[in-house]
Amino acid sequence: MVKRRCNFTILVIDVPVDLYILRHGDAEPLGLDFQDDAERSLTSEGLEIMTRAGQGMRRMGITLDVLLSSPKKRARQTAQIVHEELSLVAPITFSESIATGCWEELLVQVDSVITHLNKQNVGAGVMIVGHEPYLGQLIGTLVTGVSSCLTELVPGSLCKLRLTEIAHRQVATMHWMLTPEHLTLVR
Numbered sequence: 001m002v003k004r005r006c007n008f009t010i011l012v013i014d015v016p017v018d019l020y021i022l023r024h025g026d027a028e029p030l031g032l033d034f035q036d037d038a039e040r041s042l043t044s045e046g047l048e049i050m051t052r053a054g055q056g057m058r059r060m061g062i063t064l065d066v067l068l069s070s071p072k073k074r075a076r077q078t079a080q081i082v083h084e085e086l087s088l089v090a091p092i093t094f095s096e097s098i099a100t101g102c103w104e105e106l107l108v109q110v111d112s113v114i115t116h117l118n119k120q121n122v123g124a125g126v127m128i129v130g131h132e133p134y135l136g137q138l139i140g141t142l143v144t145g146v147s148s149c150l151t152e153l154v155p156g157s158l159c160k161l162r163l164t165e166i167a168h169r170q171v172a173t174m175h176w177m178l179t180p181e182h183l184t185l186v187r
Contacts, residue, residue, distance in 0.1 A: 017162070018160060020126070022082065023155055027046060037072070049180045049181075052183070053158070056183035066124070067079055068128050069098065070130040071096060071099060072131065078156075135153055139161065142161055142163070158177070
């Protein structure tokens with residue numbers, strides 16, 4: 001496994017950013033039907049649960065300015081469900097950085113959107129849809145400053161962080177983490 005170093009400058013933000021981190025729903029196992037990990041799709045149960053979880057997100061009043069997703073099929077499907085359930089206008093942005101775990105590179109992509117929204121004095125909502133272990137590592141780093149502090153997300157789980165800066169270090173407070181079962185119960 002090759003580790004890439006990503007260059008990144010810290011962006012101090014004027015208005016807090018809500019960062020939602022969503023692991024894709026239950027996916028088909030790697031095996032005879034799916035030999036290419038990137039092409040594994042959500043199971044029929046995964047599609048159903050993520051649709052109900054997306055409806056729960058809508059009932060919670062989650063609003064997004066940016067929806068970023070891994071290009072892997074199961075993440076794309078999950079992001080599309082969220083996009084539809086939240087009636088988002090802006091298109092989904094697919095980023096290989098999410099699939100590879102190069103968060104500095106991804107945060108640079110978010111930087112321009114946050115800068116634009118801060119100029120309008122508007123808080124931003126950003127969602128990242130991806131995979132373990134990378135999402136857990138990102139949460140651990142943003143909340144504790146330690147990349148080895150792993151927070152594990154079960155498939156379909158959603159975590160809300162509040163960011164005060166855009167950087168790959170301790171800059172966030174965890175507001176909550178919900179399983180897809182919790183999201184489906186939101187009324």
